[in-house]
Amino acid sequence: MQARLQDRVAVITGAGSGIGLATARRFASEGAKVVAVDLNEDAGKAAADEVGGEFVAADVSDEAAVKALFDGVAERYGRLDIAFNNAGISPPDDDSILDTGVEAWERVLKVNSTSVYFCCKYAIPHMLAQGKGSIINTASFVALLGAATSQIAYTASKGAVLSMTRELGVQFARQGVRVNALCPGPIATPLLMELFAKDPERAQRRLVHVPMGRFGTPEEIAGAVAFLASDDASFITASTFLVDGGITGA
Ligand code: NAD
Secondary structure: OOOOOOOOEEEEEOOOOHHHHHHHHHHHHOOOEEEEEEOOHHHHHHHHHHHOOEEEEOOOOOHHHHHHHHHHHHHHHOOOOEEEEOOOOOOOOOOOHHHOOHHHHHHHHHHHHHHHHHHHHHHHHHHHHHOOEEEEEEOOHHHHOOOOOOOHHHHHHHHHHHHHHHHHHHHOHHHOEEEEEEEEOOEOOHHHHHHHHHOHHHHHHHHHOOOOOOOEOHHHHHHHHHHHHOHHHOOOOOOEEEEOOOOOOO
């Protein structure tokens, strides 16, 4: 059987670590040409080198950089098949609304939500031109729960990703561009571990709510992203795709 993503051109943001890195590996193993994007040049370059892809250093919250990224990929490869808009932050200082200042709020919204708006805005024209494309935006299970995450900006930023995704999925459904949101549950990556290092009890509290009784792995998310990116998901768009160990069902 041919690899599902054979020769597909795939942009992955936040490819230097965690979920993005695992997905870069998975996409490459399924035949994709990976463009690994990250703010962290060492990590992003290492990821690209490992999977035989290209590294592009970019801050996804910078509109000009994102436009240059997608236009550049379309020009160099002649196409753009997949955009996994995944880069995000979950700063340990993002807390209850009572302690969150407007600067912290705006920073998280900019990196987690405005970046997705930029990535979709500049990826979609290339996909429309070829009549096909798959976009996967990383949201989070926290956008679906009022589960006292105590991270007001992070939770709100992921809610924006979900609604943006639904709207875009519907808007472009008849033009061949699928847009889906991925909602990981708690996944053992540097992002989450940094948060738990600040507050170890929080990890225990979170674990109690996962029916499977464990955190997920980045590889378990990567498998779902590869599915959504592939033609196996050809009738799936505007969806909120949960890979969360059952946490939102409990
Ligand atoms: P991670 O910290 O391991 O990796 C994130 C990567 O994004 C890093 O390499 C970082 O350098 C890069 N990045 C951050 N800001 C950037 C920017 N402005 N421009 C370009 N690159 C940037 O995190 P992760 O856990 O793999 O998270 C990936 C995504 O999954 C995030 O959107 C996160 O919110 C989401 N998510 C994670 C979890 C979890 O439990 N880990 C759960 C739900 C959703």
